[in-house]
Amino acid sequence: MTEHVRYVLALADDVLVASQRLGGWIARAPELEEDVALANIGLDLLGQARSLLTHAGALEGEGRDEDALAYFRDERDFLNVHLVERSHGDFAATMARLLLLSTYLHELWTALLTSTDDTLAAVAAKAVKEVDYHADHARMWVLRLGDGTEESHRRMQAGLEAEWPYAEELFDGSYVDAALLETGVAVDPSTLRERWAGRVVAVVEEATLTVPTSRPAVTGGRRGIHTEEMGYLLAEMQHLARSHPGASW
Amino acid sequence: MYGNDFGVPARDGRDTPGPTGGTGTTPAPPDEPPGFQELIDTDARIEPRDAMPEAYRNTLVRQIAQHAHSEIIGMQPEGNWISRAPSLRRKAILMAKVQDEAGHGLYLYAAAETLGVDRADLLDALHAGRQKYSSIFNYPTLTWADVGAIGWLVDGAAIANQVPLCRCSYGPYARAMIRVCKEESFHQRQGFEALHTLSHGTEAQKAMAQDAVNRWWWPSLMMFGPSDADSTHSEQSMRWGIKRFSNDELRQRFVDMTVPQADALGLTLPDPDLCWNDERGHYDFGEIDFAELFEVIRGNGPCNKQRLDHRVRAHEEGAWVREAAVAYARKKQERAGSTTGAVA
Amino acid sequence: MSGVSTGSTGGGGSTGGRRDWPLWEVFVRSRRGLSHVHVGSLHAPDAEMALRNGRDLYTRRQEGVSLWVVPASAITASSPDEKDSFFDPAADKIYRHPTFYEVPEGVEHL
Numbered sequence: 001m002t003e004h005v006r007y008v009l010a011l012a013d014d015v016l017v018a019s020q021r022l023g024g025w026i027a028r029a030p031e032l033e034e035d036v037a038l039a040n041i042g043l044d045l046l047g048q049a050r051s052l053l054t055h056a057g058a059l060e061g062e063g064r065d066e067d068a069l070a071y072f073r074d075e076r077d078f079l080n081v082h083l084v085e086r087s088h089g090d091f092a093a094t095m096a097r098l099l100l101l102s103t104y105l106h107e108l109w110t111a112l113l114t115s116t117d118d119t120l121a122a123v124a125a126k127a128v129k130e131v132d133y134h135a136d137h138a139r140m141w142v143l144r145l146g147d148g149t150e151e152s153h154r155r156m157q158a159g160l161e162a163e164w165p166y167a168e169e170l171f172d173g174s175y176v177d178a179a180l181l182e183t184g185v186a187v188d189p190s191t192l193r194e195r196w197a198g199r200v201v202a203v204v205e206e207a208t209l210t211v212p213t214s215r216p217a218v219t220g221g222r223r224g225i226h227t228e229e230m231g232y233l234l235a236e237m238q239h240l241a242r243s244h245p246g247a248s249w
Numbered sequence: 250m251y252g253n254d255f256g257v258p259a260r261d262g263r264d265t266p267g268p269t270g271g272t273g274t275t276p277a278p279p280d281e282p283p284g285f286q287e288l289i290d291t292d293a294r295i296e297p298r299d300a301m302p303e304a305y306r307n308t309l310v311r312q313i314a315q316h317a318h319s320e321i322i323g324m325q326p327e328g329n330w331i332s333r334a335p336s337l338r339r340k341a342i343l344m345a346k347v348q349d350e351a352g353h354g355l356y357l358y359a360a361a362e363t364l365g366v367d368r369a370d371l372l373d374a375l376h377a378g379r380q381k382y383s384s385i386f387n388y389p390t391l392t393w394a395d396v397g398a399i400g401w402l403v404d405g406a407a408i409a410n411q412v413p414l415c416r417c418s419y420g421p422y423a424r425a426m427i428r429v430c431k432e433e434s435f436h437q438r439q440g441f442e443a444l445h446t447l448s449h450g451t452e453a454q455k456a457m458a459q460d461a462v463n464r465w466w467w468p469s470l471m472m473f474g475p476s477d478a479d480s481t482h483s484e485q486s487m488r489w490g491i492k493r494f495s496n497d498e499l500r501q502r503f504v505d506m507t508v509p510q511a512d513a514l515g516l517t518l519p520d521p522d523l524c525w526n527d528e529r530g531h532y533d534f535g536e537i538d539f540a541e542l543f544e545v546i547r548g549n550g551p552c553n554k555q556r557l558d559h560r561v562r563a564h565e566e567g568a569w570v571r572e573a574a575v576a577y578a579r580k581k582q583e584r585a586g587s588t589t590g591a592v593a
Numbered sequence: 594m595s596g597v598s599t600g601s602t603g604g605g606g607s608t609g610g611r612r613d614w615p616l617w618e619v620f621v622r623s624r625r626g627l628s629h630v631h632v633g634s635l636h637a638p639d640a641e642m643a644l645r646n647g648r649d650l651y652t653r654r655q656e657g658v659s660l661w662v663v664p665a666s667a668i669t670a671s672s673p674d675e676k677d678s679f680f681d682p683a684a685d686k687i688y689r690h691p692t693f694y695e696v697p698e699g700v701e702h703l
Contacts, residue, residue: 016337023331023344027324028559030567031614032351032358033635033646035324039348040649043341050337067336091570140642147580148573155569240335240393247451249335249393249443298673352650359634362616368636369613425633432654571614574638581639 003177012052013080019045044130071241076224083166093159095141102134107192116184146207168216175222294420297363317357318382360421387550394461400440402469409503418490473500617643622659
């Protein structure tokens with residue numbers, strides 16, 4: 001597998017797994033309007049994942065389509081960050097994660113608009129508008145929960161503390177091959193961190209919350225080393241497809 | 250049951266009575282405003298602020314609420330398979346479909362609220378078991394094929410019920426139904442397509458599809474309610490243009506549409522008595538076990554408790570979020586002072 | 594229903610005493626050149642969220658290019674009781690319509 005394929009897969013897996021987790025909120029959101037909103041976000045992320053997986057399969061050239069890559073890769077071959085795979089906590093933690101993730105994705109897709117990989121650039125052009133809305137949605141809720149009631153403030157701060165240590169992995173560029181950076185295919189995520197932090201901190205402070213000072217979690221998603229929860233996530237997602245190898249759906 | 254309206258036969262007194270509390274011939278209620286029935290008879294629409302008989306209002310509130318509740322509870326059996334959908338395309342379709350159901354619930358609650366009730370009160374009534382939702386959702390989705398069968402049969406039956414409601418005499422309900430029906434046709438098609446793929450797939454997939462149809466066929470027929478002879482609410486609702494066709498008429502229409510589709514799928518409908526009747530120009534079908542339907546309505550279906558518990562839990566766990574948003578809005582309003590336009 | 598202004602769709606949505614989100618009426622411009630049309634209502638804690646909920650609920654299938662949300666309680670509607678005095682007097686002013694006038698044969702662009 002080339003570094004190019006691995007790069008696209010890492011991007012794909014972040015949004016695929018994030019979408020899988022968001023799907024778990026449908027029919028249990030705090031209000032019916034929010035069920036609709038979360039489903040929209042989940043659908044956007046799933047759409048991005050499908051485009052990216054299809055692209056990765058085409059780049060690889062071994063006949064693997066989006067489903068082969070989503071359903072028939074083993075855990076060690078998934079390259080997503082830990083942030084997205086952990087089971088979601090309460091609504092506050094979910095919105096904290098959405099704020100951290102979608103702000104990062106917005107910076108990422110903005111940078112990839114000029115990728116020399118035309119397909120990536122095309123995906124970015126569509127995705128950048130989507131994640132802009134997701135980041136806005138997360139901001140709306142972080143403000144309301146942070147500056148709402150005592151309970152919501154406490155929960156929002158706790159949610160932020162829980163998610164924060166996992167954000168750092170998004171900006172670890174060590175998995176991105178230097179050649180991909182030179183040719184302008186990929187972006188070095190560490191270059192996105194400053195703008196990301198500026199935006200996130202602004203929301204956190206406006207929401208009367210405190211920016212966590214916790215150390216980054218020790219992770220390994222980009223190398224295929226995941227949390228214990230990842231196994232369950234994949235077991236649930238993949239079991240049906242794997243029970244019927246070769247079947248179409 | 251998606252717009253059709255019935256309860257357990259009233260003899261045990263445990264379920265909701267009919268809208269007028271009575272049966273038989275239906276004289277105009279004493280509070281019927283002059284010209285009201287004429288408006289309906291000329292196929293004009295009643296609009297929210299019009300004077301209307303209380304019984305008309307109550308019938309609509311109950312029926313629209315029950316319909317909305319069905320959409321909301323109906324998210325669960327299919328939502329059950331979002332995380333396990335066997336392809337990403339199917340996952341996206343299913344997520345969009347379940348989302349639509351939330352949307353349909355919201356359109357309908359909005360229509361109900363034009364009658365002067367609050368959605369929160371309707372939800373309270375659902376959570377407390379005072380208002381019903383379609384019994385079909387008290388059956389479990391055991392395999393992936395159930396997602397297909399629900400789309401094809403349950404949504405198919407729902408559409409048969411709902412299309413006439415697009416001409417319901419109450420304007421906001423009719424308008425909501427037009428929107429719902431437009432979106433619902435995607436639901437039925439995706440179900441049919443999913444089943445078609447299964448029934449033309451591997452042996453195991455075909456067996457899965459047949460098993461699902463075996464389990465969903467009879468409950469789908471029950472969605473139309475008891476046969477006309479036993480239906481308490483029909484006559485007044487017909488007169489008021491809330492209901493356009495009888496339960497049996499709609500059920501027959503559904504059977505007639507569905508049998509050829511089953512042939513196209515290569516699946517068998519689980520009814521040995523199902524056959525074309527040349528004389529009637531319709532399909533004959535076997536007797537429906539309404540005893541089972543009434544048991545499920547009474548709360549003894551396979552998933553009644555699970556569905557309602559899930560719904561109540563989601564609502565209760567979301568309370569602090571809803572409160573926080575209200576508190577935030579109030580703070581913003583206070584900070585903005587009394588000078589600028591405040592939100593409601 | 595209360596006698597206060599209750600919005601074009603007529604009902605509910607008061608927050609009095611309860612902690613429910615208020616009711617908003619939603620209007621969608623389906624495409625450029627057309628005016629906003631009422632499509633339904635929703636609940637939201639404030640205007641910002643109402644706009645977003647409106648987007649998610651009423652424009653999922655590209656139904657709109659512009660959106661208004663209005664607190665249902667801010668709409669004052671004409672009362673059906675006043676219907677006759679409000680609207681019937683317009684009925685006999687047929688001279689307001691071009692079809693009232695006779696145009697001689699052969700005269701065009703009029």
